[in-house]
Amino acid sequence: MADNKPPGFWATLKKDWQSTPIRASLRRNFQELKAFYLTREQQDRLENMNWLKRWLFTGTWLLKILFFKLSPFRRLLLVASLYMLLAQNGNGGRDLTIFGAITILLLLLLELKDKLLAHSELADGRKVQLALAPEANPRVPGWEIWLFTRSANDVGGDLVDILQLTDKCHGLALGDVAGKGLKAALFMAKLQATLRALASDFDDLGLFAKKVNRIFNRDGLPNSFASLIYLCVESNSPSVRLVNAGHMPPLLLHNGTVRELDKGGRALGLVADSDYREERLSLEPGATLFLYSDGLTEAQNEEGAFFGDERMIALLKRCGELSPSETGRQFINAVDGFVGEARPADDLSLIILRRNA
Incomplete structure (x- = not known):
């Protein structure tokens, strides 16, 4: 015994x-x-x-x-x-x-x-947050996908989610609520519930983001806001539709080069009548779409230095032949090694998609 x-x-x-x-x-x-x-x-x-x-x-x-x-x-x-x-x-x-x-x-x-x-x-x-979190490697035919989020405190304000909208169409969301801790976590739960309730009602992602923004502005506290990237992928299809509300633009990796996509509209909750535009992409086989929160580039070491955009892009270029999960682990190990003994300053979230050949 x-x-x-x-x-x-x-x-x-x-x-x-x-x-x-x-x-x-x-x-x-x-x-x-x-x-x-x-x-x-x-x-x-x-x-x-x-x-x-x-x-x-x-x-x-x-x-x-x-x-x-x-x-x-x-x-x-x-x-x-x-x-x-x-x-x-x-x-x-x-x-x-x-x-x-x-x-x-x-x-x-x-x-x-x-x-x-x-x-x-x-x-x-x-x-509760862990119970609501999606699996790390959701199965979507024609795609390899890796999802990751890690909070700086006991609860986090980053949102990573995947929704099955139809038999073929899947929605992916990466959001970052302003602030940290319990307040951010509660607003994140509100945002996640709103996305899940409305996602299947809109074909145009720009109109979808506009509706979510109105709700977030109506129900939020003064000066509360959130950035969001929401995208839709279809099984065995190269097409990607996405809308960006105040988040860092995704990065597209293909043939060893990294391209930053267009900047999006305002963050959710700032202005009630903000407009948003749907962007459409067609990914070549082997191309990787990289979505991240500012907890990646703004990770700080004990000397106060930031991980930064240059280090992120250089590492992403070296991951061109790796799967999304392998790429994700490379980034997590790199950030942990860079930060060292310093306390995490912000939540860290990643969504990595790779188009299968």
Whole structure:
């Protein structure tokens, strides 16, 4: 019978010590603290300070933010714990120090409880997103297709979907809702539901995008928007119909050359009466259509450099003879290697189609 007993305290501590790059983790977490809590103006001011002044200002700002972000009761706990920890020894001072440490632990437990509750809800949301996600290699005769999406956080705001509209016609969608996290995920679910409800009602993709835009504009929050590429392919046919609403233009790879398709209309949700135009293509055997979200080109490494368009196009040219799934894995490995230990800045999504000979 398998032993399901959790590891002990010392065994866990030893494993953490052996597996954690301490210096890199400290640096990464400290940078994340500054990026999350400090304003752009504060970060710019720090750049012009010497190291001692920078540390003093950073510590002061973070402590101030911590104080005001806590609930009233927890603010009182923080002040009480700091007083007891900083109290002079003697006349019971040591006992105050112990109580201060216990109060800090209580405060950490309360904050951890809130985090675990929020994480549990986000994990449930992630399960729903995964349940709604299509398979990675959908079967469409005459085509090889690979779909991929990976969120930067527990839930993502990118949309990757495939719809079977008729026996021969399939719709593919790649969308990117502005922002990240739960807000973007909720709008993504709304966009996906709208696409699935309306896709079979329109023969003209321009009119389809116009209708989706009106709904997204009507139901969205102020300044909320999404980019979208929606395309239709038919079984054993070279024709592709697509509409682009504010997304990066797809790339067409054939015979070692990469061509960027035309730019599309406005992003969904910005203007209620935006017009969109359907574009038609005929792909030669072996040609590949490459759709991507900005999480690819805007992936950043620890030095703040971007993966960029040039690196993307150069890699795509080297993938001319590969299948869509092989091409996709090349890109995922390249991005992961480039980013290194840096935290993902945005969701990453790809749709890759290859016309069979």
